[in-house]
Amino acid sequence: MSRRSVLIDALAATPRDLERLLRPVPEARFLLRPGGEEWCIADVVAHLADIEQRFLVQLQRIVAEANPQIEGLPPHPQQHDLTRPAADLAAEFAVRRTVTLEFLRGLQQADWARPFVSASGHALRFRDRIQLLVGHDSSHLNQIIALREQLERNQ
Secondary structure (H helix, E strand, O other): OOOOHHHHHHHHHHHHHHHHHHOOOOOHHOOOOOOOOOOOHHHHHHHHHHHHHHHHHHHHHHHHOOOOEEEEOOHHHHHOOOOHHHHHHHHHHHHHHHHHHHHHHHOHHHHHHOOOEOOOEEEEEEHHHHHHHHHHHHHHHHHHHHHHHHHHOOO
């Protein structure tokens, strides 16, 4: 199994993992904030859908352009549509992730070594950006686990 396939498999698993984490949470609890300005579970899921689309645009730039400057992707919580059911937000993320996976599976091995310059000025490769996305997924899945635990304690 190649390193590329491991990364793709990890990305492909996230929508299933997200669905599994959301399944036991009652809809009313998706909007509960355990404390202060902390994100609720719905914020996390909306963020995943939002960032997926923006990440794909950057990945496409890295493949299409010669050594592009790629900016960071700060969260945009003001754009989270928290009026939608969590299942809809998760489905939107899953659809967007499918598009990303189709793009990745269509690339040549050489594309994974394409260079870009990070916002901090570091010379990186396409695969580094994919590893960042895998880590981003993991971080937010862990955030949902922590939020669920906090909500259960506060029940």
